Amino acid sequence: MKNDSMKRKIGKAALFLASLAVIWLLLGMVNIVPFLIELPQETSIRAHASVAVVLLLIGSWAFWNED
Numbered sequence: 001m002k003n004d005s006m007k008r009k010i011g012k013a014a015l016f017l018a019s020l021a022v023i024w025l026l027l028g029m030v031n032i033v034p035f036l037i038e039l040p041q042e043t044s045i046r047a048h049a050s051v052a053v054v055l056l057l058i059g060s061w062a063f064w065n066e067d
Helices: 002-029 047-062
Strands: none
Touching (some): 002 047
16 A cells, blocks of 8 residues: 555645646736746747646546556
8 A cells, every 4th residue: 555655645746736837827828927938049848738738647647546
């Protein structure tokens, strides 16, 4: 059961970080925070949407019930 406890901790952390990414997305849509990440000599990166999706996938894995 120790492995299950670690999965839950990973899932809770992933869901928390995903909610922050979604908030960043919403605030970026109303121009309160930067919508794109600007790196020198690189194209603009829209990381918030992909970060939210990846973290939500990790969170769903952590709470998946394997019976």
